[in-house]
Amino acid sequence: MLINEILGEEIQERDEEALKYLKDIKWCRIDDPKGFKLEFFFDTNPFFKNSVLAKTYHIDEEDEPILEKAIGTEIDWCRGKCLTQNVLKKKPKKGSKNTKPITIVEDCESFFKFFSPTEGPNDDKEIDDKLAEQLMEQIQKDYDIAFTIRDNIIPHAVSWFTTEASQDEYYKAILEDDEDEEDYNDYEEEQNYQDDGN
Structure with missing residues (x-):
């Protein structure tokens, strides 16, 4: 996965240790609603409790394939092992009444964010054009990763490994x-x- 141009950009150095526990990736077509499902099978590992992480894509194929929805597995992270967040502890400012360190949780880049996809613009909620464009770019990127895994990585897994x-x-x-x-x-x-x- 690391040597594939698209996936290599998504996998961070901190993800690599968790991905060593990946045993297999499979995909299957689904009919109701139409689309496909990717499944990532993992050995028992110190990062999360799930043995399978899945991502399901619902696609409208009437005229041309259009992504309607993407549903990912919620990852059951082990305590302190979440790879999609950084936990930072900051000392309080001098003279502050609070003497305990302040804990700040920040989102960070990770391949495992793939399993919690960005939702598209909602008709009920107004958003500006710039944000809508960013959301559509993220959805397109997510879609490209899924097709790379389905059509390129899985059928040629041995060639990528070697x-x-x-x-x-x-x-x-x-x-x-x-x-x-x-x-x-x-x-x-x-x-x-x-x-x-x-």
Whole structure:
């Protein structure tokens, strides 16, 4: 997951230890309502109690696919292990009557925020254009991550694990940019030579 361009941007250094407990990722189509579901299976770990984290996408496919709703699993974090928040303790100001440290909880970037998606603009609630645009960008980003996992990571998991997929992506990009087939043919010959046990 780390070497995929889209997912690599989402996974923070602090997420990596928790993701070592990830055993498998599966997806299935759902019919009522139409859409699909991603399931992440985890071994017992010190970060959260869930064995499966799921994300379900409801999609309207009448004319073209439109995301209607995304529902994620609520993560049951172990005490002090939440990766989507930073807990900061600040000393009170000098001269303050309060002598105890002040605890501040801040949201922070984490791959695990994927399971609590941003809701789209609500017709009942007025929001300004800038905020609506930000929400739509976040929803699109969430959608892109889901399709990357479903269509790219899951079917080619072994290739990503062995880093072969990233090398193939690199050489295909060279072909698209330079239209130079010789580089890719040399790469394929080298791969075939290695596959033959030489």
